[in-house]
Amino acid sequence: MKIIVLHLSVTDPIEFLDDPETRGVAALMSNGPHGLLGSHECGSPFQILRSVLAMSDWKSVFSALDTPELLDHLKEDDSLIGVDVAQAEPGETLEAALSAIDGEAVVVALSAIDASGNRAFVLTTTEGLPSIRVNEMRANDLVATILELAGLELGSSPALCDAQSFVPALTETAGAGAIDDEELVRERLRGLGYIA
Amino acid sequence: MxxxxxxxxxxxxxxxxxxxxxxxxxxxxxxxxxxxxxxxxxxxxxxxxxxxxxxxxxGHGIFDFIRRDPLTYLPDLALNRYEQKNAFSQPAAVNLRSxxxxxxxxxxxxxxxxxxxxxxxxxxxxxxxxxxxxxxxxDLRGGLGTSTFFTTQASIQAGEAEIVVPLKRQGDGSVTGPLVGPRNPKDRTDIELPLVIRPDLARGCAVIAVQGVAGKLEVALGRWSDWMSVGFKLGMLRTARGLVRFHLVRLEPEVELLASPINFDPDAPLxxxxxxxxxxxxxxxxxxxxxxxxxxxxxxxxxxxxxxxxxxxxxxxxxxxxxxxxxxxxxxxxxxxxxxxxxxxxxxxxxxxxxxxxxxxxxxxxxxxxxxxxxxxxxxxxxxxxxxxxxxxxxxxxxxxxxxxxxxxNSFRRGVNLNTWLHEQGLLALKPGVEPSEEAGDFFRSVDWSRTKAYALGLGGIYLNLAGRERDGIVKADDAQPLKTQIATALSGLPDPRDGKTAIRSVHPREAVYRGPRIGEAPDLLVNFNSGFRASWGTSLGGVPAGIVEDNVKPWSGDHIIDPSLxxxxxxxxxxxxxxxxxxxxxxxxxxxxxxxxxxxxxxxxxxxx
The missing domain is CATH 3.40.720.10 (Alkaline Phosphatase, subunit A)
Known part of the structure; x- marks a missing residue:
C-alpha cells in the first residue's frame, strides 16, 4: 500500500478544480471526492500526515522531488510519499505518477494551496471513490480519511485533533448504486456445474 | 503424489x-x-x-461447495471469500479452509x-x-468460469454460466461485438473491449482482433485458438490483465464464437x-x-x-x-x-x-x-x-x-427435491398462493420463514431454521434434537415414487459425522443418497420445484455426491x-x-x- 500526497502551489484553488486544462486532475476528480478544504489549526494535510506518521513505523518520504525522483520512489518504496510539486506543470507530475502505479494499492491525494492559504483537495484510490463535491472537509478530516482508506489505525496523535473520517459518508454514497447481490452470487456459483 | x-x-x-x-x-x-x-x-x-x-x-471447515449465511439465507461459495477493510480498499481473498x-x-x-x-x-x-x-x-469476473458466446443469430438466450453477446454484421464483411471483461468495481457495470471477427469462409477460419491488443489471432473452425492477453481498465489507476482463448463454432450461415472465461494472466494476477x-x-x-x-x-x-x-x-x-x-x-x-x-x-x-x-x-x-x-x-x-x-x-x-x-x-439419473419434501412434510412453508414449482424461484424467494422449520441448500445438507442462529429462526434450541430425529427418520429410506427404488439411504446429524472447531458451520443434517440419485438441481440454490423426485436430463449425467460408502x-x-x-x-x-x-x-x- 502506498499513500501519495502531492502538494501543489496554485493561483486559485477554485480555478484549479474547475480548469479542464489541468491534465490528470479532472480524471482524478471523476474518481473521487474533491472540493475546497476548510482551514485547521493543526496545519496542512501535508504537515498533519507527517506528524501522525512520524510516530509510526510507516516509512515515509516527504520532500520536494522532480518527476524522475518521484518515479524512483514510487518504484522502490512501499510507503507514503509526500511530494512538494514545484514544477510549473503539476499535471505532468501527476500523470507520470499515475501511470507508474497501475495496479498497485494506492491512496492519492492532491492538496493545492494558493498564496493566501486557501486550499483545494482531490482524493482517490486504486478502487476508485464516489466523485462528489465536498466542501465541509477540514485538513485533519482529509488525513483521517486517507489513513482509513489505507487501512491504518487513526491512533491518538494530537495532530489529528477531532478529525472525522469521511469514509462512512463515501460508503453511503457508493451504496446507492449497488447491484443485486443475488446476481453476483449466481454468477460466482454457476461455474461449479453442480448447481442449477 | x-x-x-x-x-x-x-x-x-x-x-x-x-x-x-x-x-x-x-x-x-x-x-x-x-x-x-x-x-x-x-x-x-x-x-x-x-x-x-x-x-x-x-476440523478444516469445508463442508460443501456452498455455504449459507444464516442472517440472509443466501448461498455463497464455501471455498473462499473476499474481505475489505472498507468499501474502497482493495479486496483481499481469504481461504475458508482452516x-x-x-x-x-x-x-x-x-x-x-x-x-x-x-x-x-x-x-x-x-x-x-x-x-x-x-x-x-x-476468472476475471470473480466466478468460477463464465464463458462468452458470440453469435449473429438473434434472440439467443444465455444458458448456464455464460454471457451471450449478439454480433453485428458490418459492411466490410466483419462482425463485431464486445468482449465482456470484469465488472467495474465502482458501479458493477461490465467493462468491455471492442472485438472484431473477420470470417474467412474459403479457409475455414476467422481472424480475431480486440481493441488495445497488439496482434490478431487466427482460429480454425472447430478448434481452439492460442491465448490472447487482454487488459481491462478497472479505473484510472488500475488495469486487470487476463488471458482468453476462442473456439470457432460456426462460420455460416451464422457466425458463432466461444470465448473462454478470462483467466488471470500469470504475469499479473489480480x-x-x-x-x-x-x-x-x-x-x-x-x-x-x-x-x-x-x-x-x-x-x-x-x-x-x-x-x-x-x-x-x-x-x-x-x-x-x-x-x-x-x-x-x-x-x-x-x-x-x-x-x-x-x-x-x-x-x-x-x-x-x-x-x-x-x-x-x-x-x-x-x-x-x-x-x-x-x-x-x-x-x-x-x-x-x-x-x-x-x-x-x-x-x-x-x-x-x-x-x-x-x-x-456414479450415475446421476434422478434428482431429489429436498425442499419440496420438507414442504410436503409441513416443515417448509411457502408464501400464500405459492406452490412448489419453477415459479417458486431459487434463493428461497418464496419461502415464508415465519412458518419454516427446516430448509435444504447445497448438495445434500439440511439446516434447521434455528432461533438465535437464523435471521428468522423459529425452532427453539430444546426442539432442535427431536426435529432432527424426526427428519432423519422420515427421510431415511425415501423411495422414488416412480419405481419404489430407495433414493435416500440414510440421514445423519452432523454430530454423528464431524468433530472439530468448525462443526457449527456444517448443515444440521447430512443426506446420503443412493446410487443414481443426488440432490436435485433446484435444491442446491434453495429452489422448491414440483415433485419430490425428478429425472436428471442434463448432460451433467454422472456424479459422486451420494452415500460416501458407495x-x-x-x-x-x-x-x-x-x-x-x-x-x-x-x-x-x-x-x-x-x-x-x-x-x-x-x-x-x-x-x-x-
Missing part, C-alpha cells in the same frame, strides 16, 4: 483386469492398491481438504514442497517451496494464485501459458450446446497436457521433499460423458448419443495411467509414489501399505512419516506405511 480426481474403483478394477492401466498395475505390483474412504460429502474440495490437513470437515496443510507442516520441518493445483489453496499462502492454487481460483507470487509467471515462462482458473473444462459450454463433445474433449486434452507439463517440469527439478500434482479433468469428463455409458440414461432422451463417446470415460483412466507412468519414470528406488483419487463416481476413492503406492480401511485422513500422516517429519497428534489418521 499424483491426484487423480474422481477415479472410480469399479472402473479401475475392470481396466486393470483388461491390462489397460499398465502403470497403475506396476504401482500395485511393487506396493499395494486399496479403496480409500472418502469424506461426507464426497466432494472434491471437501475430500482434498481432508487429504491436505489430515482432518475431517469439522487446519494446517501437510506442506505447511513439512515447511516447519525444513522440508520443501511443490504443490500443483490442490483445491482450496486460493489465495496461495507462503510455504517452503512452490504452490500453484487450484479449485477456487476465479490476487495471489501462487506462492511465491512470481512462481506462476516463472512456470508459464518455462512451460508455456496455461489455464489459471480453478476449473478449466468448460462443462457449461457443452451443456449449453455451444461446444460439441469433440470441442470439449480438445479443451480437456489441453488441460491434461498442461498439467502433465507442470508435473514433469517440477519432477525433473525435484531433489527431495513432496511434489503433489492434481489432475482433475477425469472428474469433469465423467460428469459430462457418463450418459454415454448408459443408453437409457434420462439425459439421453431427445439428445443424440454418438456411439464413439462410450469409450471416453475409460480413455480418461488410460490418460491418468500415462501420467502415473511419467511420474514412475522419474522416481528412483528411494521415492515414494502415491496415486490417489478423492472419491469414486464412492470410495482408489489408493496406489509403490510400497506395501496397510490396506485395511485406509481413509483420506491417513495420507497426510503417511507423507509426513515418509519424509521424516513429526506426525502431530492433531492429525486424525495414521501413517499407512509399516
Amino acid at each position: 499424483i491426484g487423480l480426481d474422481g477415479l472410480e474403483p469399479t472402473i479401475v478394477d475392470a481396466l486393470l483386469a483388461e491390462g489397460a492401466l499398465p502403470n497403475l498395475a506396476r504401482l500395485r505390483a511393487s506396493g499395494d492398491y486399496a479403496r480409500v474412504g472418502t469424506t461426507n460429502p464426497a466432494q472434491t474440495p471437501v475430500a482434498w481438504s481432508t487429504f491436505a490437513t489430515g482432518l475431517n470437515p469439522g 487446519g494446517t496443510p501437510v506442506w505447511e507442516r513439512l515447511s516447519q520441518a525444513g522440508i520443501p514442497s511443490t504443490i500443483l493445483r490442490c483445491p482450496c489453496t486460493y489465495p496461495a499462502a507462503p510455504l517452503r517451496g512452490k504452490l500453484l492454487a487450484g479449485m477456487g481460483v476465479p 490476487f495471489p494464485i501462487s506462492a511465491p507470487g512470481e512462481y506462476v509467471r516463472d512456470l508459464a515462462n518455462e512451460i508455456g501459458v496455461f489455464h489459471t482458473t480453478g476449473m478449466v473444462e468448460d462443462h457449461a459450454a457443452l451443456s449449453n450446446g455451444r461446444l460439441d463433445e469433440a470441442g470439449f474433449l480438445r479443451q480437456c486434452e489441453d488441460a491434461w497436457s498442461e498439467r502433465e507439463a507442470m508435473m514433469v517440469h517440477e519432477l525433473d527439478r525435484l531433489d527431495s521433499g513432496l511434489c503433489y500434482c492434481l489432475f482433475d479433468t477425469s472428474d469433469r469428463v465423467q460428469h459430462m460423458f457418463w450418459r454415454f455409458r448408459e443408453p437409457d440414461h434420462p439425459a439421453n432422451l431427445g439428445r443424440p448419443v454418438p456411439t464413439g463417446f462410450a469409450r471416453v470415460v475409460a480413455d480418461q483412466y488410460r490418460r491418468a495411467d500415462a501420467v502415473v507412468g511419467q511420474a514412475l519414470a522419474r522416481a528412483d528406488d528411494k521415492t515414494l509414489v502415491i496415486a490417489l483419487s478423492d472419491h469414486g463416481f 464412492v470410495p476413492g482408489v489408493l496406489f503406492m509403490n510400497r506395501p501399505f496397510k490396506t485395511a480401511n485406509p481413509r483420506l485422513e491417513d495420507l497426510a500422516p503417511t507423507i509426513l512419516a515418509a519424509l521424516g517429519a513429526e506426525v502431530h497428534p492433531e492429525l486424525e489418521g495414521s501413517p499407512l506405511l509399516p
